[in-house]
Structures are given as C-alpha cells and as structure tokens.
Amino acid sequence: MPDKKLRILIAKPGLDGHDRGAKVVARALRDAGMEVIYTGLRQTPESIVETALQEDVDAIGLSILSGAHKHLFKKVIDLLKNEGADDIPIFGGGIIPEDDMPYLKDIGVKKIFGPGTSTENIVTYIKEMTNKS
C-alpha cells in the first residue's frame, strides 16, 4: 500500500538564540501526522539545503527572529536552485515586517506566518501546498 507521509524540515538559520516558536510548529505538524525533521538552532543555509536533499523533504519551514530574513531566505533559495531542488516549497515564520513580504514573495517564499498564527492554519496550509506540488 502506498503510504505517503509528509516530511517537513523545520530549521532555524542564523544566530537566533531561542527556538520556542519553531518547536511549537514542529510539535503541531507532528500531531497532524507529519514527520518533522528538526535540526535545531544556528543552521547555515548550506546545512539546511543539504539536510533537505538527504531527508527528501516535501517542504522547508524557516523560523527567523534575527532580522536577517531577507538575506537568509534568499541564500537558501539560491542554494536550492544550484542543486536543482527549487521545487521544494519554502515557508517561514518569526518576526518579519510587513514591508518585506513583497520581496520575500518575489524571491519565491510561499508563505510567511507571523506571530499569533494558529498552528491549525499552518497545518492546513502545508497540506494544501504539498498537495499542489
């Protein structure tokens, strides 16, 4: 029987000091029946992309609180392109100003979940997004 399980990478790039938000999301996805690869704090874009390839994930979620989101999202997306893996959708969360949203959308980030988003929304979104791709 084909039993397709969603595999999602939740990672924190850059120098953020805490990962509570990322852990809450990881837990919510787990409870929704997904397999969550959780890589912990202070990841480089290179390590995130390499992990995504090895783990063959259906989507990558990046949590960024440091303010370096424009640079970090861009770097991850560029590296995915280099590996021919830019078909893996990316979503994000953390502290990201409204003004930066158009730029992020433009470079290919599928969706940003700000503070206060219900985990239910995130789960529903991921299920829909990965169904399409």
Add this chain to the structure above:
Amino acid sequence: MNSLEELIKSMISGDRRALGKIITLMENDSSSSAYIIPRIHNLTGKAHIVGITGPPGSGKSSIVDKLISYYRDEGQKVGVIAIDPTSPFTGGAILGDRIRMKKHYTDKDVFIRSMATRGNLGGLSEATGNTIKALDAFGKDVIIIETVGAGQIEVDIVKVADTVVVVSVPSMGDSVQTLKAGIMEIGDIFAVNKADIEGVEKCIMEIRMMLELSEKKGGWNPPIIKTFGNKDDGANELYKSIKNHHSYLIESGHHEKKRIMREKTELVNLLQSLFVKNLYNIVGEKEMEELAKKIAKREKDPYMIIEELIPRLKKSI
C-alpha cells in the same frame, strides 16, 4: 527509459538528492522496492554495517557523531540511518537525532537519513533494510544505524548490522537488569556512556558478569568501553573496537555466515508478505469476516476452515 530508471541511474552516479528520493519511495511503497532493489543488488554487500542501540537519552546520537568524525579522518564515506519513534496516536514523528551531528551536515561524503518507525516494533523501521542497501550501493564504506531508544526487546538491529554496539548509562537499575534476556545479549561491544557520573564501575562490573555467564560469541570477547558524552575520551577506543570487530568477523568467517543468515531472514520475510498478500487476493476481506463469524458462532473451528481453504490456496501459488 522511465523516470524511476533515471532516478536509479542518477543515484548510482552519486546524486544525493536522487538517493534521498529513492529512500522515500522504498519507505512509502513496497512495490517500488521490488523495482529498485534488483537494479542495485549487485552494488551492495561492501559496506560495514554498524548498529548503535541503547535506552533513550543514553547518548547514542552523540556517539554516532564522534564515530563519523573518526571515519572521516580516515577518508571513509559514511551513511547514517537515525531512527526515531512514530506516534502511535497521530502517526507523526519528530526526527531530531541529526541535531547532534551538526558538524557533518555539509560534508558531502556523509549522508544522514532520519526515519520514523512507522509502527514497526523492533527498534528499526520496515524500510531500514532497503535503505541500508541504497546507501551501500551509493558507495558508503560504513553505514551506522542508530535505533530508536531501545528498551529490552527492540533487538532487530542484530538482524541487519555486522557489529552491534549497546550503549548503557550508569544507574539504570540493579544487576538483574543485565541478566535479563534481550538487548544485553546482542552487543558485540558495550559502551558505558556518561561514565563521569556515579555508578559507572558497578555498571561495568555487572556487564562483565553478564558476559562471563553468556555463551561465547566465537572467538570474540565483547569489550566494555567507557565513553563520556561530549568529550572525546573513550570514543576513539570505541571506534577502534568497532574496526577490530569488523576484522575479526572477516578473518573468522563469521562475516559470511552472518550475511547468509541475514539474506535468509529477508527472503523468508518477503515470501511471507507475498503469501499474505496472495491470501487476501484469494479469500478476500469479506469472506474472511464471514468465516470468522462461523468460528465465533461455534459452527466451525479454525482448523476445519483451513482444511477447506487449502485446495484454493494451493492453486494460487
């Protein structure tokens, strides 16, 4: 040439993403394995397969992390399969063993794959065996498997690994624990981790006593090695023991014997699942239910029904 064929070709030529995708396919659907394995079987059988098992929180991932470094220092290519439990309630899982292996994330000659047990009970996932083959065909020299946090009966690792390291920590119970059957019987090497906490000498003594009472594993005397979580002390000794065990297996001929036994187990398992699948094709869920009703109402007994089914089953194979 179809796309799966292409994917297998890319994998064999060293494409890491293709390897990742092939593992997913075999994990999700056994009919993909029936296509993939025959195409890579000839490339397998070269890697040394090392199992690391022990209770949750005993430090398996940290030990794996250190072992990877030693193998890499010698230029060996490393594959890692790290297994974490699937929730029996939601089917989801958090796969977090990689966290301890951060420094190898961008090393292109280290391939780490996290897997969830997906309902399998023996400490591995169902697809672990085929994932080992994929990593082997990919050209890994050593494949390290970290089991789920094991209790007493999660001993399937012994069926897939050449060398099994059992990780213990001090103060996990009295000496009767080491007398019990199960996990303590499968170690080729014992690592007593977090050996800077109290009770380490007692723990070692108990393992030694247990080993003295056990039947000898051929000419191999399982060493007991102190390791220290994050520190390097002991890890190098553990690494050397693992390599020694590998040489021992090859020189003594046990390696060959183990592998034949492993292939036999796999063959029997595959045949069993084939028979079960065929069984349901012949008898069907509905009829099975009807038959069960007859047994429940005491109209027939199970052996009587088997007798009646045998002619149909015979025709099917």
